[in-house]
Amino acid sequence: MEFVDALTGFRVDGRRPNEVTPTFPFPTAPPRVTQSHSVLLLDFAQMRQLKGEVGVVARADGSALFEMGNTRVIAAVYGPREVQNKGQQVNSKEALVRCEYRMAEFSTGDRRRKPKGDRRSTEISLVIRQTMEASILTHLMPRSQIDIFVQVLQADGGTRSACINAATLALADAGIPMRDIVTSCSAGYLCSTPLLDLNYVEDSAGGPDVTVGILAKMDKVTLLQMDAKLPMDTFENVMELAIEGCKAIATYIRETRKINGLNMLKIASHKWITHRVKGLLVEDEWLCPVQWTGNS
Amino acid sequence: MEHLRWRPSVNEREFIESALQSDLRVDGRHSFDFRKLKISFGREDGSSEVQLGETHVLGYVTAQLVQPYRDRPNEGTLAIFTEFSPMADPAFESGRPGESAIELGRVIDRGLRESRAVDMESLCVVAGKQVWSVRVDLHILDNGGNLIDAANIAALAALSTFRRPECTVGGDDGQQVIVHDPEVRDPLPLTIHHMPIAVTFAYFGEGNIVVVDPTYKEEAVVGGRMTATINSNGDICAIQKAGGEGVMSSVVMQCLRIASVKAADITSKIKKAVDSYTTEKALKKVKRLPASLPQKINVTDVTMEDKGDGELETQTVKTPSDVQEISKDPATTGKASSHEDAQPMLAESSNAEVKITSSSGAAGESEEAQEIGSPKSLKDAIKPKHKRKKNKK
Numbered sequence A: 001m002e003f004v005d006a007l008t009g010f011r012v013d014g015r016r017p018n019e020v021t022p023t024f025p026f027p028t029a030p031p032r033v034t035q036s037h038s039v040l041l042l043d044f045a046q047m048r049q050l051k052g053e054v055g056v057v058a059r060a061d062g063s064a065l066f067e068m069g070n071t072r073v074i075a076a077v078y079g080p081r082e083v084q085n086k087g088q089q090v091n092s093k094e095a096l097v098r099c100e101y102r103m104a105e106f107s108t109g110d111r112r113r114k115p116k117g118d119r120r121s122t123e124i125s126l127v128i129r130q131t132m133e134a135s136i137l138t139h140l141m142p143r144s145q146i147d148i149f150v151q152v153l154q155a156d157g158g159t160r161s162a163c164i165n166a167a168t169l170a171l172a173d174a175g176i177p178m179r180d181i182v183t184s185c186s187a188g189y190l191c192s193t194p195l196l197d198l199n200y201v202e203d204s205a206g207g208p209d210v211t212v213g214i215l216a217k218m219d220k221v222t223l224l225q226m227d228a229k230l231p232m233d234t235f236e237n238v239m240e241l242a243i244e245g246c247k248a249i250a251t252y253i254r255e256t257r258k259i260n261g262l263n264m265l266k267i268a269s270h271k272w273i274t275h276r277v278k279g280l281l282v283e284d285e286w287l288c289p290v291q292w293t294g295n296s
Numbered sequence B: 001m002e003h004l005r006w007r008p009s010v011n012e013r014e015f016i017e018s019a020l021q022s023d024l025r026v027d028g029r030h031s032f033d034f035r036k037l038k039i040s041f042g043r044e045d046g047s048s049e050v051q052l053g054e055t056h057v058l059g060y061v062t063a064q065l066v067q068p069y070r071d072r073p074n075e076g077t078l079a080i081f082t083e084f085s086p087m088a089d090p091a092f093e094s095g096r097p098g099e100s101a102i103e104l105g106r107v108i109d110r111g112l113r114e115s116r117a118v119d120m121e122s123l124c125v126v127a128g129k130q131v132w133s134v135r136v137d138l139h140i141l142d143n144g145g146n147l148i149d150a151a152n153i154a155a156l157a158a159l160s161t162f163r164r165p166e167c168t169v170g171g172d173d174g175q176q177v178i179v180h181d182p183e184v185r186d187p188l189p190l191t192i193h194h195m196p197i198a199v200t201f202a203y204f205g206e207g208n209i210v211v212v213d214p215t216y217k218e219e220a221v222v223g224g225r226m227t228a229t230i231n232s233n234g235d236i237c238a239i240q241k242a243g244g245e246g247v248m249s250s251v252v253m254q255c256l257r258i259a260s261v262k263a264a265d266i267t268s269k270i271k272k273a274v275d276s277y278t279t280e281k282a283l284k285k286v287k288r289l290p291a292s293l294p295q296k297i298n299v300t301d302v303t304m305e306d307k308g309d310g311e312l313e314t315q316t317v318k319t320p321s322d323v324q325e326i327s328k329d330p331a332t333t334g335k336a337s338s339h340e341d342a343q344p345m346l347a348e349s350s351n352a353e354v355k356i357t358s359s360s361g362a363a364g365e366s367e368e369a370q371e372i373g374s375p376k377s378l379k380d381a382i383k384p385k386h387k388r389k390k391n392k393k
Helices: A119-135 A159-173 A232-267 A271-280 A289-295 B010-021 B099-114 B147-161 B216-221 B249-287 B289-309 B312-328 B330-339 B342-360 B365-373 B376-392
Strands: A032-036 A039-043 A050-054 A062-068 A071-082 A096-103 A144-154 A182-190 A193-196 A209-215 A220-231 B037-041 B047-052 B055-066 B077-084 B124-126 B130-142 B167-170 B176-179 B197-204 B209-212 B224-230 B235-241
Touching: A050 A159, A050 A232, A062 A159, A071 A159, A096 A119, A096 A159, A119 A144, A119 A159, A119 A182, A119 A209, A119 A220, A119 B099, A144 A159, A159 A182, A159 A209, A159 A232, A182 A220, A182 A232, A193 A232, A209 A232, A220 A232, A220 B099, A220 B249, A232 B235, A232 B249, B010 B209, B010 B216, B037 B147, B037 B249, B047 B147, B055 B147, B077 B099, B099 B130, B099 B147, B099 B197, B099 B224, B099 B235, B124 B167, B130 B147, B147 B197, B147 B224, B147 B249, B197 B216, B197 B249, B209 B249, B224 B249
Parallel strands: A096 A144, B077 B130
Antiparallel strands: A032 A039, A039 A050, A050 A062, A062 A071, A071 A144, A182 A193, A182 A209, A209 A220, A220 B235, B037 B047, B047 B055, B055 B130, B124 B130, B167 B176, B197 B209, B197 B224, B224 B235
């Protein structure tokens, strides 16, 4: 199957394949930003449409819905709260982070019942947990537990990336102190072309699939998963492309938080909410790690 | 159960970390040195035992004929199963595999399967009906750190010595699968295109310090971990860095370059070990030939006669009488038991059988093999007889 049209150079879903340019997200054509109340839509030529919405689960301390094209993920965060099962507590000086990844039965084309503890979802749960742990300032919340639940509502490739992005938004919504935001994006290599943000058709083509998660401001790679065979220099290009994608998502998530914060400010009459939201909007940063890390 | 894992004291942690800051490791290695690797093989094909420092992993490969997956009717299957024995580490639970066991299995599985290291199409017998399902069992016997690398080497070593029985398609409808006894037809090795070697890096101190092949103690203080699965050509087959300490992408690339050098090194070690194992095995067969040569001629003669007569019954009738004749002599039976040990006898019988089947052709092979398999006692008895003759001379 031809994943990049030889004539027009378009991908199966009409996106342009990427030439890895150092000036990625296109300074000449700024991303189109559509704003409708608290929901921000963002279009990059390479990436599928992003959509992030905060506060979708009423009972949770923080929640978010994240969409990357047709991939749709919901995340809920509970905590920091008391450790439920003391046996799980490894280090009483740090918060215990737990994560559960689930794929809804209706999320894929074949409506097969997915067992809860299958190997794939156990591994993804572990990966998401460790990735979020890298950014959460766990030492500020000793003897407590943070639960992250992510549920894939619609799977169209790149579910683990979408889950990490959703979890980041949800953790920020819950007001959990973080070092930096973690964003994730995947990239692949098909028809001798590096492609950003693979969809299901491209993903199941059997080509290489590189998922990268970065700490956006520190510019460090925390999550890196890859399969299938790829020469080293090609891999470098694909990884750099995925990192550019992560940075674009980071900008998007920052914007979402800002707009969301401003909306909250408009609504907020209670003093403590104002306080909390202000805390999220110090300068360009939407969290104030300076204050928190300074005390530690 | 994670809380049962050994945790270093504050002093130990500081010691390990400050030593790493000044480029020293607790066991005296350099940053990019592997521990001592020892690969040994079991008596049977497809079993391996790998020792990487204190880490001890057992690999065992088995195969079975199954129906293929519907979406891949002409490909065999390969599955990795991990068993973390509770005796290896207090943190390992018996029963359901834990998160780390699943991660290990998945990483090795990705490295082997997605990179198509083992040829799957050659494992197909009848498309859509019967394919070989290869199962790799990895048992962790001792956890001295860096289980992934050790387990990966064990899997590769076991896979490269594994032999599956040969099978042909025949029967009335041309769909019947005949699996040949390994003693009748030499079993076949798997086709392995390349060897994906896992190399694990550990990151300390905000990702500035990188070491390869972390020990158990280093793993307890590690900030982040990355496993790169690379073959000797420098192709990247899988990468797993599941969160943890962030590192610059330039550091990642540097690690990958180091990993490709290490992979070439380990590949040659595995190949050397496998080669010496196979040559040793081949030599064992050859060595026994002179001892069994006269007797073998004798046996082939008998079968030739049978063929000529076209009566299988004669053979079956003959054999018991032969046995009786010989066993009448009490002295020889005593000699037989005292002189022979189990192994040479086995080898001889297999040699003889191979000869016979090759002369008889493919038609009634399985039947014949059974027939010949039964009078094992005959050959056992023949040997002392021939020896006795020599003595007389």
